[in-house]
Amino acid sequence: xxxxxPEEVLEYVFAFLSSDKDxxxxxxxxxxxxxxxxxxxxxxxxxxxxxxxPQIMIRRFPEVRAVKIKGKPHFADFNLVPERWGAYVYPWIxxxxxxxxxxxxxxxxxxxVTDESLELISKSFKNFKVLSLSSCEGFTTxxxxxxxxxxxxxxxxxxRESEVEDLSGHWLSHFPDNFxxxxxxxxxxxxxxxxxxxxxxxISRCPNLKTLRLNRAVPVEKLASLLRRAPQLxxxxxxxxxxxxxxxxxxxxxxxxSGCKHLESLxxxxxxxxxxxxxxxxxCSRITKLNLSYATVQSPDLVELISQCSNLKCLWVLxxxxxxxxxxxxxYCKDLQELRVxxxxxxxxxxxxxxxxxxxxxxxxxxxxxxxxLYFCRQMSNAALIAIARNRPNLLRxxxxxxxxxxxxxxxxxxxxxxxxxxxxxxxxxxxxxxSGLLTxxxxxxxxxxxxxxxxxxxxxxxxxxxxxxxxxxGCESLRKLEIRDCPFGDRALLANAAKLETMRxxxxxxxxxxxxxxxxxxxxxxxxNVEVIDERGPPDSRPESISVEKLYVYRTxxxxxxxxxxxxxxxxxxxxxxxx
Amino acid sequence: MSSxxxxxxILKSSDNEEFVVKESSAVQCLTIKNLVEDxxxxxxxxxxxxxxxxxxxxxxxxxxxxxxxxxxxxxxEFDVEFVKKPFDDLLELILAANYLDFRExxxxxxxxxxxxxxxxxxxxxxxxFNIQNDYTVEEEKAARAENPWAFE
Numbered sequence: 001x002x003x004x005x006p007e008e009v010l011e012y013v014f015a016f017l018s019s020d021k022d023x024x025x026x027x028x029x030x031x032x033x034x035x036x037x038x039x040x041x042x043x044x045x046x047x048x049x050x051x052x053x054p055q056i057m058i059r060r061f062p063e064v065r066a067v068k069i070k071g072k073p074h075f076a077d078f079n080l081v082p083e084r085w086g087a088y089v090y091p092w093i094x095x096x097x098x099x100x101x102x103x104x105x106x107x108x109x110x111x112x113v114t115d116e117s118l119e120l121i122s123k124s125f126k127n128f129k130v131l132s133l134s135s136c137e138g139f140t141t142x143x144x145x146x147x148x149x150x151x152x153x154x155x156x157x158x159x160r161e162s163e164v165e166d167l168s169g170h171w172l173s174h175f176p177d178n179f180x181x182x183x184x185x186x187x188x189x190x191x192x193x194x195x196x197x198x199x200x201x202x203i204s205r206c207p208n209l210k211t212l213r214l215n216r217a218v219p220v221e222k223l224a225s226l227l228r229r230a231p232q233l234x235x236x237x238x239x240x241x242x243x244x245x246x247x248x249x250x251x252x253x254x255x256x257x258s259g260c261k262h263l264e265s266l267x268x269x270x271x272x273x274x275x276x277x278x279x280x281x282x283x284c285s286r287i288t289k290l291n292l293s294y295a296t297v298q299s300p301d302l303v304e305l306i307s308q309c310s311n312l313k314c315l316w317v318l319x320x321x322x323x324x325x326x327x328x329x330x331x332y333c334k335d336l337q338e339l340r341v342x343x344x345x346x347x348x349x350x351x352x353x354x355x356x357x358x359x360x361x362x363x364x365x366x367x368x369x370x371x372x373x374l375y376f377c378r379q380m381s382n383a384a385l386i387a388i389a390r391n392r393p394n395l396l397r398x399x400x401x402x403x404x405x406x407x408x409x410x411x412x413x414x415x416x417x418x419x420x421x422x423x424x425x426x427x428x429x430x431x432x433x434x435x436s437g438l439l440t441x442x443x444x445x446x447x448x449x450x451x452x453x454x455x456x457x458x459x460x461x462x463x464x465x466x467x468x469x470x471x472x473x474x475g476c477e478s479l480r481k482l483e484i485r486d487c488p489f490g491d492r493a494l495l496a497n498a499a500k501l502e503t504m505r506x507x508x509x510x511x512x513x514x515x516x517x518x519x520x521x522x523x524x525x526x527x528x529x530n531v532e533v534i535d536e537r538g539p540p541d542s543r544p545e546s547i548s549v550e551k552l553y554v555y556r557t558x559x560x561x562x563x564x565x566x567x568x569x570x571x572x573x574x575x576x577x578x579x580x581x
Numbered sequence: 582m583s584s585x586x587x588x589x590x591i592l593k594s595s596d597n598e599e600f601v602v603k604e605s606s607a608v609q610c611l612t613i614k615n616l617v618e619d620x621x622x623x624x625x626x627x628x629x630x631x632x633x634x635x636x637x638x639x640x641x642x643x644x645x646x647x648x649x650x651x652x653x654x655x656x657x658e659f660d661v662e663f664v665k666k667p668f669d670d671l672l673e674l675i676l677a678a679n680y681l682d683f684r685e686x687x688x689x690x691x692x693x694x695x696x697x698x699x700x701x702x703x704x705x706x707x708x709x710f711n712i713q714n715d716y717t718v719e720e721e722k723a724a725r726a727e728n729p730w731a732f733e
Binding site for chain 1: 675676679687691692694695696698699700701702703706707710712713714715716720721724725726727728729730731732733
């Protein structure tokens with residue numbers, strides 16, 4: 001049957017397509033569908049700000065309301081990407097200011113955002129509602145003042161983990177007295193104290209406020225007053241809770257928490273005095289997400305709290321929880337889906353807590369819905385990894401960080417190849433994997449053979465030779481992001497798998513063995529990739545071609561070489577010549 | 582006609598079959614509601630774009646959703662079963678719901694359609710919607726590069 005679909009019907013169907021992948025598929029069906037789809041696409045996701053230009057985006061999608069853009073590669077979180085590398089959002093904001101007057105949402109991750117950008121946002125989009133800056137930097141609290149003062153319909157302001165130059169807490173007072181639309185405020189990364197009375201008044205007049213994450217500077221004795229004004233809160237982050245315990249503070253807190261019948265997520269707890277934790281017991285049974293990664297509290301107090309959270313789905317905690325605490329977690333929290341255990345003292349030579357591989361094994365056995373793990377520890381064994389793999393074949397994300405690089409199986413002193421091999425073999429839906437410990441090329445053979453759904457792989461100090469890299473690039477069909485540091489991978493595997501790089505978002509290699517000559521060759525062979533050499537020792541052609549480059553970042557792009565490179569980045573061009581920005 | 586009797590309408594499909602429905606159910610279709618309010622109701626109302634098979638299904642949905650004694654969750658349960666139909670039928674129903682301006686039915690159908698389309702390849706979409714590809718090889722290649730590279 002041949003259908004004649006009116007345009008409005010197709011638009012209506014497309015509106016229900018939730019993934020970009022599905023929208024992209026329908027755009028390719030035929031030319032008229034491409035046109036219909038591009039005019040009605042309202043949300044755009046750009047995984048790499050250099051893969052496309054603002055002009056291309058605007059030309060193709062003229063009626064966008066929400067944009068999400070990611071900038072620096074993930075290893076920037078570990079200070080591996082030098083300052084001034086790039087990922088400036090200003091060109092995007094300025095282009096959108098001209099072409100998207102009805103833009104409502106901007107979400108950015110690992111981008112450089114200036115006060116100028118924030119001011120431009122605040123003045124250009126009359127219906128602006130959502131600003132989310134995750135791990136961004138480059139702005140001050142003056143930029144926040146512009147947003148507060150000018151965005152009359154703002155619903156969300158989320159600054160999670162951004163580095164903000166904190167000039168003063170005065171920015172919050174710029175929200176006008178008739179501003180009432182706030183739904184979500186996350187200012188946890190800011191240092192300065194905001195005017196407490198301004199904060200109280202803001203909260204009082206925003207009846208739809210659901211998320212409030214305070215910064216450290218708000219002391220525990222002030223929390224009750226805030227909670228009483230916002231009993232409808234669903235997500236709440238405290239400030240520092242280090243004031244010496246007093247009965248009146250404690251009882252006020254208990255009363256305030258008991259009025260919050262909708263709380264599902266708690267965070268904050270900087271330097272929390274353990275005696276405050278019981279104030280939260282009355283809300284624990286509804287809590288699904290708990291972030292205790294700043295709570296320097298010992299295991300017994302943690303266990304007391306966690307044992308009341310029978311509906312817990314997500315826990316972030318320091319290794320003070322220890323194996324004993326994880327055992328309790330596994331028996332009380334049967335709905336647990338995500339666990340992140342962070343190191344309290346990663347730089348000490350000796351373990352300061354009794355947290356071993358056993359804790360993770362126990363959780364993997366006791367929590368049937370566990371799918372996402374980030375675990376820092378000091379010892380691991382193949383036996384433990386095999387047990388975890390067998391217990392939890394439903395794992396989607398597994399990031400293991402054994403603190404000492406190249407640490408072997410502590411029982412047998414062998415590499416951890418078979419352990420991680422078991423993980424990829426049993427966990428067939430695994431999408432994200434970070435390896436650590438002593439690893440040979442063997443583990444990469446297992447990964448290339450089994451990890452067919454793997455999208456992101458992070459490696460450090462692993463492997464013996466190019467064969468390792470070759471196994472990954474030739475075997476992992478779904479690979480989108482590969483980040484590697486300090487591995488003996490070089491030219492051969494990279495050049496032999498050049499075509500693979502066009503199927504991925506990006507490849508990062510630092511302190512490996514890729515020569516400048518190979519980078520030039522790669523750039524010549526693959527005109528649709530930007531092959532960027534990052535080298536702070538000066539121009540690569542001032543050294544022999546066989547010398548390894550410091551860092552290499554390769555990504556596919558439809559925007560050509562970027563024009564904003566700093567003086568320590570070179571794009572390998574098609575004709576093999578150097579390009580300076 | 583006594584005031585306790587429900588007002589009825591007669592709807593005629595494109596293949597000349599007649600269906601009697603309560604006016605109170607039928608006005609969920611804004612096209613019909615407009616006719617009623619403008620007092621332009623003919624007897625029967627001809628629906629040139631909807632055949633009897635599809636019209637019967639639309640009426641089934643219409644009457645279920647007009648029942649005041651059913652709870653929302655009961656209606657949702659009905660919807661779940663209702664949309665278990667071959668994809669072709671869903672498409673025909675969508676066209677009918679659009680023609681009749683029956684928003685509730687459109688929502689349920691389009692949502693179902695979109696869910697079924699999850700992860701479909703381009704070729705699958707073309708086949709199921711019966712659309713001819715009019716891209717040249719070059720054009721398609723360029724479009725295919727841009728999509729996952731930039732916008733996914």
